[in-house]
Amino acid sequence: MAEFFAMGGYAAYIWPSYALTALVMVGLLVATLKGLRSREATLKALEGSRPPRRRARREAAVHETAAEMGEG
Amino acid sequence: MHRFANPARFLRLSAVIQPWAAGATVVLLVVGLYLSLFGSPPDYQQGDTVRIMYVHVPAAWMALFVYVNMAIAAAVGLVWKHPLADLFSKAAAPVGAGFTAVCLVTGSLWGAPMWGTWWVWDARLTSMLILFFLYLGYMALVNAFDDPERGVKAGNVLLLVGVVNIPIIKFSVDWWNTLHQPASVIRMGGPTIAGEMLVPLLVMAFAFTAYFVSVVLLRLKSEILARKIQTLRLNDAQGR
Amino acid sequence: MNRFLTLVGRDLRLALRQGSDATIAVMFFVLCVVLFPFGVGPEPNILARIAAGVIWVAALLASLLSLERLFQNDYEDGSLELLVLTPLPLEAVVLAKTLAHWLVTGVPLIVAAPLLAVLLNMEADGFGVLVLTLAVGTPVLSLIGAIGAALTLGARRGGVLLSLLILPLYIPVLIFGAGAIDAAILGLSPRPHILLLSGLLAGALPLAPWAGAAALRQAVE
Numbered sequence: 001m002a003e004f005f006a007m008g009g010y011a012a013y014i015w016p017s018y019a020l021t022a023l024v025m026v027g028l029l030v031a032t033l034k035g036l037r038s039r040e041a042t043l044k045a046l047e048g049s050r051p052p053r054r055r056a057r058r059e060a061a062v063h064e065t066a067a068e069m070g071e072g
Numbered sequence: 073m074h075r076f077a078n079p080a081r082f083l084r085l086s087a088v089i090q091p092w093a094a095g096a097t098v099v100l101l102v103v104g105l106y107l108s109l110f111g112s113p114p115d116y117q118q119g120d121t122v123r124i125m126y127v128h129v130p131a132a133w134m135a136l137f138v139y140v141n142m143a144i145a146a147a148v149g150l151v152w153k154h155p156l157a158d159l160f161s162k163a164a165a166p167v168g169a170g171f172t173a174v175c176l177v178t179g180s181l182w183g184a185p186m187w188g189t190w191w192v193w194d195a196r197l198t199s200m201l202i203l204f205f206l207y208l209g210y211m212a213l214v215n216a217f218d219d220p221e222r223g224v225k226a227g228n229v230l231l232l233v234g235v236v237n238i239p240i241i242k243f244s245v246d247w248w249n250t251l252h253q254p255a256s257v258i259r260m261g262g263p264t265i266a267g268e269m270l271v272p273l274l275v276m277a278f279a280f281t282a283y284f285v286s287v288v289l290l291r292l293k294s295e296i297l298a299r300k301i302q303t304l305r306l307n308d309a310q311g312r
Numbered sequence: 313m314n315r316f317l318t319l320v321g322r323d324l325r326l327a328l329r330q331g332s333d334a335t336i337a338v339m340f341f342v343l344c345v346v347l348f349p350f351g352v353g354p355e356p357n358i359l360a361r362i363a364a365g366v367i368w369v370a371a372l373l374a375s376l377l378s379l380e381r382l383f384q385n386d387y388e389d390g391s392l393e394l395l396v397l398t399p400l401p402l403e404a405v406v407l408a409k410t411l412a413h414w415l416v417t418g419v420p421l422i423v424a425a426p427l428l429a430v431l432l433n434m435e436a437d438g439f440g441v442l443v444l445t446l447a448v449g450t451p452v453l454s455l456i457g458a459i460g461a462a463l464t465l466g467a468r469r470g471g472v473l474l475s476l477l478i479l480p481l482y483i484p485v486l487i488f489g490a491g492a493i494d495a496a497i498l499g500l501s502p503r504p505h506i507l508l509l510s511g512l513l514a515g516a517l518p519l520a521p522w523a524g525a526a527a528l529r530q531a532v533e
Contacts, residue, residue, distance in 0.1 A: 004109075004110075007120040007123070008114060008119045008120035009119075009120075010119060010120045010121045010185055013121060013124065013181045013182065013184060013185050014120060014121065014123050014124055014181075016181055017124045017127055017128070017177075017178040017181045017182070018105075018109075018127060020174060020177055020178065021127045021131070021174050021178065024170045024171075024173065024174050025170070025283060027170075028166060028167055028170050028287060029287055029290075031166075032287055032290045032291050032294065033290065035291075035294050036290055036291075036293060036294040036297070039294055039297040039298055039301060040297060042301050043297055043300060043301055043304070046301060046304045046305070046308075047304070150526070202480050202483060205476075205479075205480040206480055208476070209476050209477040209480065212473055212476055212477075213463060213464070213467070213473060213477060216464070216467035216468050216469065216470075216473050217466065217467055217468070218468075222466070222530060222531075222533075223467075225530045226463045226464075226467075226527060226530060229459075229463060229523055229526050229527045229530070230463055230477060232523070233459055233481070233519075233523050234481075236519065237481050237484075240484050240512070240515075241480075241481075241483055241484055243484075244483065244484035244487045244488065244508075245483070245487070247487070247491075247508075248487045248491065
């Protein structure tokens, strides 16, 4: 086992390479998920805060924009 | 193509694909890591350092692959005004920059024991460094405007200019490098690849691709939500 | 064509009336080169060896200086929107403004460069090639720079951003420009370098106005 971790004497180069790769990939994933969660929360708060009568109209407006984006 | 332009439809599709891509990433990474750390022999010349290749080379492939995809999306965004293509480049750029950084640092970590130096102005290393700067420039430009729409559009033009320039930069750097051969004798290029090394390399490359797909889908969703939030806020401001 | 020349003339007059742009670029160029002997020591052989590269790098940086304002004033006072509406194609507008920029900042650099080459003990074989490569290369710098200037219009911290975007794209010009001088000094033919540099100019001449115009359209939209 110790031999495996020694990597033929090159442990000081090999393990940092893999560690950095893992760090970048996990870091990007975590940052992405965090951003996604916070935006989902913001969106929910925005949609929840409006009075129900106007809310329907707003949602229609959002769908309209989405459709416009689609046509463009 | 415009069938996928509707964000709602895209979100439904992405919700189907995303778990599969994430699952594939995990499975491929486990298999790839096993193969590259245990299941492959050390190189007869480079010893165990060859294991760095299994993250270094796929990262380099991804760096180029992501940039080319962003440039294609930029062209689609500019010509057909496709809204998701615009968002794709913005979502993919940090992932591409991350892979480029991984490629550069692992290359350096590989070079230190093999070439005896952390950095050489080799044509490939130099082009990769410039690609990294192109990524950073794109990300800085996209985020520099108060209106995100404008940032994304300016970024698209920059991506197309960059993709025209990449072959020119590559060629000029190759040429410059052959003129100024480094004085020390350095064996360039990786080892000639044997089959038992090619398999882990390819598995890792597919793992990185699957990772890219799953993360970009999440980032795209996040960008779409950001647009929605912006629209809602604008409506609120106008309604008042 | 008349409209094109009118626009070039207008920009030149504006630049000369404000006066300082050309002188500042040249002074920056000279100072930048003069700093190097202090950094690497006054040893004539070392200075002669790095002269070509130093002068070219300084030229790149000097041409960046005034790029930020290439479209900025017109954008802020609204004349850019009028320029978009003129019968002259926007690509020609970009080309005219780039030409004016080059005449104001590029040409003085070419004039000042031989003087700096003397200060750095550059070998006599390199002088002609230095002027020639700068004459071919600085228009490419202005053209690529025009794309960056158009892209960063209205951006936060536009000036710093501009250099970040543009400098990586300048690398081929630097390689061929400095390479030609080195080749001439070493007794090789600088011809291939100069031909490649001319190729870059031939490529940038249609592409840069096109990309710049696309970026300007987004800016005034």
